Amino acid sequence: MKILVCISQVPDTTAKISFKEGNTVFNTDGVQFIMNPYDEWYALVRALEIKESQGGSVTVINVGPAENETVIRKALAIGADDAIRVNAVSSSALFIAKQIAEVAKAAQYDIVFTGKETINFNRSEVGAMIAEYLDQPYISYATHLDLQGKTATIVREIEGGSETLEVDTPFVISAAKGLAEQRIPNMKGIMTAKKKTLKVVEPIAFDDISFPVRYELPPSKAGVKLLDADNMEELVRLLHEEAKAI
């Protein structure tokens, strides 16, 4: 199996979020960046497991600036064979998908993995876009994936349950919790990662047509109203009359 895993770089889950330049730009001062958890823990690891059991290769791809190479090297340390960085900075899902699809079209992967969503943009869009550009099936929110020859059996999350389906390669799949178990890179992985190929390609021209123009922080709560444990009638009354929640 020839596999491509899309990895994005995101602020650490505990990062303090703030903005600058009149709330138009995310303030990266003091922010630690990590690989998007769904990409790292589930998509990449399941791709590696498939390679380990059936042979083939795992390539990781990121659309981003040179700073992202630390995260890309981490993916190589976890076990990817080689990496591609499309040298562009964009917050547009369509731009990112277009660049990835361009690379994927030329190389003809059997499976393209993405994470279920990025934890900064929370879009869940890039995978579906790549699939459309490649004219391939797209299976979102996969929690299980087994392969028998060219046929994959996949379980995906749906509201209040799950769906089990079969599909033949090639396809695009987005990874959710359950697909694999997180792997921590070991010393040997980190050493060999330095020698693996990280190819940098220039983006193809493409206009951004949908992008964030302003940010704000959510309105803060007025403050908590504390109630006594022996006065739950009052809480129920407030939930009914004041909050209109029940």
Add this chain to the structure above:
Amino acid sequence: MILIFAEVQNKTFKKQTLELVTYGSKVAKMLNTSCVVLVLGEAENAGQLGKYGANKVYQVVNDHLNTFDSQVYTQVIAKTAEQIDASVIVLAHSSTGKSILGRLAARFNAGSVAAVNTLPSIDGNSFEVQKTVFSSKAIATYSIKSEKKILSLSGNSIAPEILGNEVEVELLSIDVPAPKVRVKEVKKVAGIVPLPEAELVVSAGRGLKGPENWGIIEELAKELGATTACSRPVADTGWRPHHEHVGQTGVAIRPNLYIAVGISGAIQHLAGVNNSKTIVVINKDPEAPFFKAADYGVVGDLFDVVPKLTQAVKDFKSK
């Protein structure tokens, strides 16, 4: 024209679909156009969507639509959008919508925004919508520059409203390709509103000590008609199924009421729940960070507080 894709479940429409139609109808008014709803597959009384603001309902019935394949659905929605020359297409931000939104955007080279939670603000050629980003830690305003715009709407962002009357349903004949995805089984927990759609949620964390104590949470949930959820360690240790885990790496929800029992309120947990309209926190530690994000709080032992709250809800309902 505004095109709304109405999801059908067991031949009926979920509340989220009614929200979508109301949303589409309001966008149509802003743009001085009409709101067309597309129903794929069999449905009982699709004409009722007119009440929520649809000016026209189209339906396509075909065996190939009985199971979900994003390629097939995308093709049918795209063909309909072309036929009616839709300028805005709106889907639900659901497992189905998420599989289609990006495809439509790529197909039409149209600007898209996923998980919007406000009506657009439209001024001449400027079209802006808002969504939460950084896992609910911020709100972003997006601008869409293309002619065609594709949006998915977060659940519970707008209340369904009665805006019109039933309309006639017109069957469209569109070629529907055979699916490449072969669905083998669909499993759903019966009788419970799925978490992403739930208006009332009772959630518990490690403070519950063990799975054997979960009964008190279920009793409160049952009394309220709420869906249950949990923090990540609770799902990781197998006390509760994974689909109940809320937060940054779990399900993100925005119910009207979120009751958090024995959950400390870590930033990754809050990321999935702080869009809830009202938050109640029950925790024995007055310093628990969750109280900062709460509207109402009870400092106390959950094993004492929760049964009392359940009783109070019972008394309230019998009044």
